[in-house]
Amino acid sequence: MDSPEAVLRRDLDDAARTLGLTLRYHETRGPEQLDAAFAAMAMEGADALLVIPHPFMSVNGQRIVGLAMRSRLPAVLPFREHVEAGGLLAYDVDRRVLRRRIGAYADKIFKGAKPADLPVEQPTEFELIVNLRTAKALGITVPQAMLVRADEVIQ
8 A cells, every 4th residue: 555645746746747747856854954955946947846744844844934935936835824924825624624523523532432433534624825925925926716716815
């Protein structure tokens, strides 16, 4: 069975091929590798940055957003807070819905349900967040169709 990262990478490669795009991967396992990754992207003439969800992002997200802005790379990020910090856009789990589901699970457990007997749920509701301030700073025009579909637009 493939890892979630391998499945995501295969899906991204398929989508890129369909759109006629070329993806280059720069895996970083530690913060000391970030500067080299951004330098490599600059040398390759990268047009944008897509950050794949990973625990590394939670710890280093602010730095990645800063490096993307300094590199003038529009950054598509996995988490809302990184778009609020200056990333261009994110497609994230709707955390309000997630918190309600957690509350419902806690209620069942407090009423005697065994956690092992409760079904595992996957998030089903997501939100698109677009940062227009970042788009403007990068000289990017966000298509109206995307703005209309966005759940939140940061002005």
